[in-house]
Amino acid sequence: MQTNKTLFFEYALLPSGWAKKVRIEIDSFGTISAIQKEMIGSTGDPINATVLPGVSNLHCHAHQQAIAGLSEKSSNSNDNFWTWREIMYFYLQKIQPNHLNAIAEFLYMEMLKSGYTSVAEFQYIHHNEDGTSYSNPAEMSLATVSAAKRIGIGMTILPVLYRYSGFGSKPPSDKQQRFINNADKFIEIFNQLEMHTRADNNINIGIAPHSLRAIDNSLLKEVLNGIQKKDLITHIHISEQINEVKECQEWFSLRPIEWLFENHDINSNWCLIHGTHSNKKELALLAKSKAVLGACPTTEANLGDGIFNTLEYLKFGGTIGVGSDSNITVDPFDELRLLEYSQRLQHQKRNLLAVNPQYSTGRNLFELAITGGAQAIGRKTGRIEVGYRADFIVIDTNHPTLITKEKDAILDYLIFSKPCAVIKDVYVNGVHVIKSGKHPLETSVIKKYVQAINALTNRE
Secondary structure: OOOOEEEEEEEEOOOOEEEEEEEOOOOOOOOEEEEEOOOOOOOEEEEEEEEEEEEEEEEOOOOHHHHOOOOOOOOOOOOOOOHHHHHHHHHHHHOOOHHHHHHHHHHHHHHHHHEEEEEEEEEEEOOOOOOOOOOOOHHHHHHHHHHHHHHHHEEEEEEEOOOOEEOOOEOOOOHHOOOOOHHHHHHHHHHHHHHHOOOOEEEEEEEEOOOOOHHHHHHHHHHHHHHHOOOEEEEEEEEOOHHHHHHHHHHHHHOOOHHHHHOOOOOOOEEEEEEOOOOOOHHHHHHHHHOEEEEHHHHHOOOOOOOOOHHHHHOOOOOOOOOOOOOOOOHHHHHHHHHHHHHHHHHOOOHHHHHHOOOHHHHHHHHHHHHHHHHOOOOOOOOOOOEEEOEEEEEEOOOHOOOOOOHHHHHHHHHOOOOOHHHEEEEEEEEEEEOOEHHHHHHHHHHHHHHHHHHHOOOO
């Protein structure tokens, strides 16, 4: 348990709006215990900076960070998600728990530096290359949990339920053997993770049915009935690819989101990842349910998935957050920039996601991300408010690029023009994990990461 602390900031973004000269008190559990505004001559650690709530990364596959930049050579004129997946499968065959732990530590450190203070790890490598289990069936997922604990990022670990290679319960391929579980094996993995994480208030647990093509209804119902955890956080890939939508219609005569809503109680504990190819009916269903749409714009652009109809979805009152997914880039402000720019390119207008006239686009995007992200990962964060976790990102307002900018202009700059150097400090659960842009374990984390990548690419 840590000691109580008091921090003092020139500006803070509170739920009620911007406040000046703010003193924040944090208790020994890392929770905000008091907030005072207009504190002239305040005691505590004086920080001449602007503090923002931390952003939750609602969708991450840590192992894919190792192949970022290795799939940009054209193999044929029909490069798409499915050809990229074959490259990814090739690299993940070698990854063992020690490699995944090293990759995740480095990745999570980079997330903290960029402004993510928590991550939902959508983890689907469970077994050895031949599909046999490790001595602890949750060993691969625990490698990411251990990484999160060492680095100090908040985590929601989402073991992935994966059984089939396509609609109609199509048998998995040899390259998918590391992912595959029946209900009993999956529940065993979940129980092991719950046992190892229940004492850590910075780690949460949910589940992730991979996609409609990778499960069937009876399997999902068996797992949900077997776990029976109240308010279970549940994430699923949905409608990412046009072919996925077409095959779903062929098998069920319904589009993916339509099928999901007809067969399950979709509520605020669910997060539907991508939703790239959703029609108006599906967008309205999703918005009404209060589930979160997990947008991953840089990955969706990198894979050629398509553009999510964010503007229409927000008009329905939908909830949205962002994730780094394949980790081709790791920065929440990059995701929010592309979320807005994709709409501009599609509609040939500007500031579309500001929604209201005269409202800051950056402010609205940021508030959407912190609200939807916190809901999606099930952690009491995303707000600088009494009773919430002390997850903060501290912006260096002395940085030359921020001269004359304050309040909403800072958020607009962070999203549309930000150099990384403006994020000075990061706190998670009240712990000062990034100080002046550096992590205290940075040297050892980088060394360990380099060794793992060299081993995976036979360069040792």
